[in-house]
Amino acid sequence: MLKLLFWLIVALVIGLFFAIRQANRLRAEQQDDDAPQTRSLESVRCAQCGVFVPADEAVRRDGQDFCSWEHAQAWAEAWHKARRREQE
Numbered sequence: 057m058l059k060l061l062f063w064l065i066v067a068l069v070i071g072l073f074f075a076i077r078q079a080n081r082l083r084a085e086q087q088d089d090d091a092p093q094t095r096s097l098e099s100v101r102c103a104q105c106g107v108f109v110p111a112d113e114a115v116r117r118d119g120q121d122f123c124s125w126e127h128a129q130a131w132a133e134a135w136h137k138a139r140r141r142e143q144e
Contacts, residue, residue, distance in 0.1 A: 104131045 103120040104127035122128040
């Protein structure tokens with residue numbers, strides 16, 4: 057009877073060890089998922105105003121980088137207007 061009780065306690069301790077280990081792994085995975093995403097530090101210069109913006113937020117048009125859609129549109133209009141004057 058004493059041997060049976062001993063092995064039961066050993067089995068419980070081993071089971072508890074693995075349960076705690078699994079819980080710690082799951083907690084670590086959740087913390088990794090909750091970690092903020094790092095952004096690229098690469099920046100590009102707006103062709104219209106010269107402001108530097110992160111490359112992943114920049115608007116790209118006609119091979120140029122811009123800080124906003126408005127600046128991309130303004131630059132494109134000015135560029136097309138200049139091209140028309142050259143052709144005249």
